[in-house]
Amino acid sequence: MASLKELKNRINSVESTKKITKAMQMVAAAKLRKAQEAAEAARPYAERMAAVMANLSSAMEGPDAPRLLVGTGKDDVHLLVVATADRGLCGGFNTNIARLARERVAALVGAGKTVKILTVGKKGYEALKRLHKDKIVDTVELKDVKSIDGSTAAMIGDKIRTLFEAGEFDVCEVVSSEFVSVISQKPRAQTLIPARDAIDETVERPDLKGAIYSYEPDEESILEVLLPRYVDTVILSALLENAAGEMGAKMAAMDSATRNAGELIDKLNLEYNRSRQAKITKELIEIISGAEAV
Amino acid sequence: MADKLHFDLVSPERRVFAGEVDMVVVPGSEGDFGVLANHAPFMSTIRTGAISVHSGNDVSRTFIRGGFAEVTAAGLTILAEEAIDLADVNAEDVSKSLAEAREDLGQARDDEERHEAEARIEKFQALLSELSH
Numbered sequence: 001m002a003s004l005k006e007l008k009n010r011i012n013s014v015e016s017t018k019k020i021t022k023a024m025q026m027v028a029a030a031k032l033r034k035a036q037e038a039a040e041a042a043r044p045y046a047e048r049m050a051a052v053m054a055n056l057s058s059a060m061e062g063p064d065a066p067r068l069l070v071g072t073g074k075d076d077v078h079l080l081v082v083a084t085a086d087r088g089l090c091g092g093f094n095t096n097i098a099r100l101a102r103e104r105v106a107a108l109v110g111a112g113k114t115v116k117i118l119t120v121g122k123k124g125y126e127a128l129k130r131l132h133k134d135k136i137v138d139t140v141e142l143k144d145v146k147s148i149d150g151s152t153a154a155m156i157g158d159k160i161r162t163l164f165e166a167g168e169f170d171v172c173e174v175v176s177s178e179f180v181s182v183i184s185q186k187p188r189a190q191t192l193i194p195a196r197d198a199i200d201e202t203v204e205r206p207d208l209k210g211a212i213y214s215y216e217p218d219e220e221s222i223l224e225v226l227l228p229r230y231v232d233t234v235i236l237s238a239l240l241e242n243a244a245g246e247m248g249a250k251m252a253a254m255d256s257a258t259r260n261a262g263e264l265i266d267k268l269n270l271e272y273n274r275s276r277q278a279k280i281t282k283e284l285i286e287i288i289s290g291a292e293a294v
Numbered sequence: 295m296a297d298k299l300h301f302d303l304v305s306p307e308r309r310v311f312a313g314e315v316d317m318v319v320v321p322g323s324e325g326d327f328g329v330l331a332n333h334a335p336f337m338s339t340i341r342t343g344a345i346s347v348h349s350g351n352d353v354s355r356t357f358i359r360g361g362f363a364e365v366t367a368a369g370l371t372i373l374a375e376e377a378i379d380l381a382d383v384n385a386e387d388v389s390k391s392l393a394e395a396r397e398d399l400g401q402a403r404d405d406e407e408r409h410e411a412e413a414r415i416e417k418f419q420a421l422l423s424e425l426s427h
Contacts, residue, residue: 041308216338
């Protein structure tokens with residue numbers, strides 16, 4: 001059995017760990033509220049944007065349609081945009097996203113496609129570089145970004161559009177985490193380019209009731225303005241949901257770490273008291289038997 | 295009073311306005327247009343400028359930059375990259391920001407910084423001209 005001093009040291013160290021995890025949990029809870037508000041505030045824009053895109057894309061047919069909308073007509077090269085957090089200590093959050101990304105890569109490679117990866121967030125890069133380093137074409141780290149806003153999304157959107165215009169890929173998918181609730185985050189993969197497929201996945205085509213839109217200037221010019229913005233919007237909402245999910249996962253992870261530390265302290269205290277008593281009893285016995293011998 | 299128009303103004307960060315109004319005047323890229331209730335379906339890009347929201351005798355003006363307007367049977371939706379209530383800003387602050395942006399332009403080291411400063415100058419100039427109305 002460990003000595004009393006050793007036990008006392010263990011207890012102290014677990015206690016300070018508990019304090020740290022408790023503090024991290026509270027920080028995560030505060031940040032979660034902010035991130036959740038941001039994610040929810042961004043939702044109307046994304047929804048309206050998707051609805052408008054659905055309207056427009058049903059009006060656009062034929063070979064003149066922009067390539068961002070209808071794709072290149074091939075699906076040989078896939079770009080996976082893997083968005084994770086930049087920091088760990090949030091349970092299975094990053095691992096789950098990376099696992100889904102690996103599954104997608106395996107599925108696509110199995111189907112004979114070429115896969116390229118763009119990682120957003122340090123943890124995703126770290127998780128994927130071991131197996132798929134040759135496929136990673138670019139990485140974006142978020143650690144310099146104080147708060148995620150339109151400009152962050154535009155920066156990533158620009159990278160994707162530049163790659164697309166250079167003919168580097170045909171289909172783009174975003175792998176990120178869906179913020180279901182504070183305690184539940186689900187990794188998901190959604191199509192980004194061609195935008196038409198993405199819209200078909202998410203939005204129901206609105207019933208226009210035979211109404212004919214008039215456009216100013218015209219459909220093509222509007223789409224030209226709209227499509228890049230649509231890409232940015234999808235990325236922004238993915239990033240915001242990720243941020244909220246990360247905080248939610250971190251809060252849950254730190255909560256259970258705090259609880260585990262508490263349990264461990266209880267157990268150690270019990271052991272400490274038991275060995276202290278054993279020691280006292282032993283000393284008493286020694287004294288008594290010493291006295292009897294006299 | 296005739297029917298009310300449902301009007302949504304959303305920016306990527308938040309929903310700026312949602313409610314029933316009488317009329318909204320929008321600076322379309324090919325000219326200003328007013329939207330009343332029961333407008334025909336219509337879609338337009340927007341140039342940087344101010345929208346006027348008419349509700350009863352009140353007119354509130356909001357500066358918007360980048361985006362587009364969509365009119366459906368359900369109402370008018372404006373998706374703007376940026377929306378600033380003109381009642382929240384004063385000309386002095388904007389002039390100051392404009393001067394700062396000009397200074398940044400002078401000190402810009404590469405094209406990226408230059409473009410960024412130019413975009414800011416453009417925005418503040420437009421904002422200033424709307425404020426003087």
